[in-house]
Amino acid sequence: MEKTEAVAALAALAQENRLDVFRLLVQAGPDGLSAGHVATALGLAPNTLTFHFDRLRHAGLVTCRRAGRSIIYAARFDAMRTLLAYLTENCCQGTESCAPDACVPAKPARRKAKETV
Amino acid sequence: MEKTEAVAALAALAQENRLDVFRLLVQAGPDGLSAGHVATALGLAPNTLTFHFDRLRHAGLVTCRRAGRSIIYAARFDAMRTLLAYLTENCCQGTESCAPDACVPAKPARRKAKETV
DNA sequence: CCGACATTTCAAAAATTATTGAAATGATCC
DNA sequence: GGATCATTTCAATAATTTTTGAAATGTCGG
Numbered sequence: 675m676e677k678t679e680a681v682a683a684l685a686a687l688a689q690e691n692r693l694d695v696f697r698l699l700v701q702a703g704p705d706g707l708s709a710g711h712v713a714t715a716l717g718l719a720p721n722t723l724t725f726h727f728d729r730l731r732h733a734g735l736v737t738c739r740r741a742g743r744s745i746i747y748a749a750r751f752d753a754m755r756t757l758l759a760y761l762t763e764n765c766c767q768g769t770e771s772c773a774p775d776a777c778v779p780a781k782p783a784r785r786k787a788k789e790t791v
Numbered sequence: 792m793e794k795t796e797a798v799a800a801l802a803a804l805a806q807e808n809r810l811d812v813f814r815l816l817v818q819a820g821p822d823g824l825s826a827g828h829v830a831t832a833l834g835l836a837p838n839t840l841t842f843h844f845d846r847l848r849h850a851g852l853v854t855c856r857r858a859g860r861s862i863i864y865a866a867r868f869d870a871m872r873t874l875l876a877y878l879t880e881n882c883c884q885g886t887e888s889c890a891p892d893a894c895v896p897a898k899p900a901r902r903k904a905k906e907t908v
Numbered sequence: 909c910c911g912a913c914a915t916t917t918c919a920a921a922a923a924t925t926a927t928t929g930a931a932a933t934g935a936t937c938c
Numbered sequence: 939g940g941a942t943c944a945t946t947t948c949a950a951t952a953a954t955t956t957t958t959g960a961a962a963t964g965t966c967g968g
Binding site for chain 2: 943944945946947
């Protein structure tokens, strides 16, 4: 991942409304939500929301597709993972300062027997 | 983690120079680097760097301590992990859209027998 | 085709953020 | 104590970003 992309993605997330939007989409899963649904859920003006969607989309963090007269936005999970990996690249000089538990699923599947201390 | 903190941390990272600074500190490990060392490494004016350090510090992403006439800055790995976890909270509705490989260590220690495919 | 709805576009104003240069602080060396 | 080095503070300017309101586009149902 290039630095420019990472900055774009972080800048896209570094705003209260957009962070709300993105997390809502992340929690909604791959199927996404309509623009109107998001606007209602978060209480944002539709044109303001378009502006924020645009920034998220240009940052590569969401995709959109038309469905009838609505437009459905969805989080790009691959982009999110790439970003997280970029932040921790070559981290901690081999020390264990950085634990790998980045994904906290809604439904905890099953815990491993024991972590590598 | 509160939304406000997350926005602060993301905003702190959403700037080219600060992202460089933070990643340099992340790669330097828990011991950190002096302000001057960072300034030289990245070619930044010392007062500009102070401004950026301040933002990183207020966002809780770095700590600083004095050592002689230098001041040593270090990444806060705990804060980084908390932020990453916040982004992926309750993610993907149980689908596997979000993989857990957030930490890519500099020196690959030893590979586990087999990854969970 | 017309009316209603969902979303986007455009332009301007308001707010926030980054960089700069000069001067101040604090620690060390002689 | 005075010179020197490392970093910070302060104030001003420059640049970017967010919000707003009004009008436009595209889609559907009758």
